[in-house]
Amino acid sequence: MAAEEEGLTGPGEAWPAPEPDPRPGPDARREPAEHRPEPKSVPELLLGRPPMARPLPTFDAEAAPAEPGPLFVDWLATALAAGVPDPQVVTLSTVDADGLPDARVLVLRDVDASGTGWVFSAAADSPKGRQLADHPAAALTVYWPQLGRQVRVRGTVERAADLVAAAEFATRSPDARVGALVGRQSEPMASLAEYDEAVAVARRRLEATPDAVAAGHAVYTLWAHEVEYWQGDAQRRHVRLRYTRTGPVRTPEWSRTLLWP
Numbered sequence: 001m002a003a004e005e006e007g008l009t010g011p012g013e014a015w016p017a018p019e020p021d022p023r024p025g026p027d028a029r030r031e032p033a034e035h036r037p038e039p040k041s042v043p044e045l046l047l048g049r050p051p052m053a054r055p056l057p058t059f060d061a062e063a064a065p066a067e068p069g070p071l072f073v074d075w076l077a078t079a080l081a082a083g084v085p086d087p088q089v090v091t092l093s094t095v096d097a098d099g100l101p102d103a104r105v106l107v108l109r110d111v112d113a114s115g116t117g118w119v120f121s122a123a124a125d126s127p128k129g130r131q132l133a134d135h136p137a138a139a140l141t142v143y144w145p146q147l148g149r150q151v152r153v154r155g156t157v158e159r160a161a162d163l164v165a166a167a168e169f170a171t172r173s174p175d176a177r178v179g180a181l182v183g184r185q186s187e188p189m190a191s192l193a194e195y196d197e198a199v200a201v202a203r204r205r206l207e208a209t210p211d212a213v214a215a216g217h218a219v220y221t222l223w224a225h226e227v228e229y230w231q232g233d234a235q236r237r238h239v240r241l242r243y244t245r246t247g248p249v250r251t252p253e254w255s256r257t258l259l260w261p
């Protein structure tokens, strides 16, 4: 298991197989599966499945707190209570040296009380790490389908001191640390056997030196300039509230604006 998956699977587990969804889909009542024609295209698969066509919570944006942090805690707690799987998994968007956007999901580790600092960790020598070194700005996005809620964060990114990264690394499970010690994330790989061999080497290294820290392990803080809370509505009366930071990161002040959906 790679370091980044820490917290999503138990120690020693591979990626869990997706649970079959016990709920019948919109087509389930039409005819038995064996009589249904094979779906041919993306539009056919999506036919009759508009997003957010279900009861969704409301969002009183005008009563929202003065800073974006408390609202994120509130929405995250609601997502957990609603059974959203892995609500801490967010999309991190960066840009590469050619200005081409890149994006991938990762685990959000923390958000400070005001909602200014959004913390995640990654390998500094991975593509995203190199992109952040060259261009330290990013966006984080999360969508929680059960609630029809999206949160969008944009800002500049700062890499924490190695001591901070080492302390965070020590909190991870042995399997997660082994995964990070293997390194070489996103490099082409000849075979899975090659990976298994590298894991065995990393495991032996960790047994011999339990304090070993992966060279590229990095903790990053995205210092938000903007945080948007987006509440979807089946009738398209989506409610959007954008916080814009006006003060410095250590003493932030925020203005709030409603946005047209």
Ligand SMILES: Cc1cc2nc3c(=O)[nH]c(=O)nc-3n(C[C@H](O)[C@H](O)[C@H](O)COP(=O)(O)O)c2cc1C
Pocket: 003, 004, 005, 008, 086, 089, 102, 103, 104, 105, 106, 107, 108, 121, 122, 123, 126, 127, 128, 129, 185, 186
């Ligand atoms: C559920 C999930 C959680 C993940 N968490 C992380 C993470 O916390 N950190 C990380 O670097 N990659 C994480 N990954 C892997 C990334 O999506 C990505 O594949 C990897 O970081 C390489 O990205 P890059 O080539 O853009 O650097 C996660 C993937 C999934 C599916």
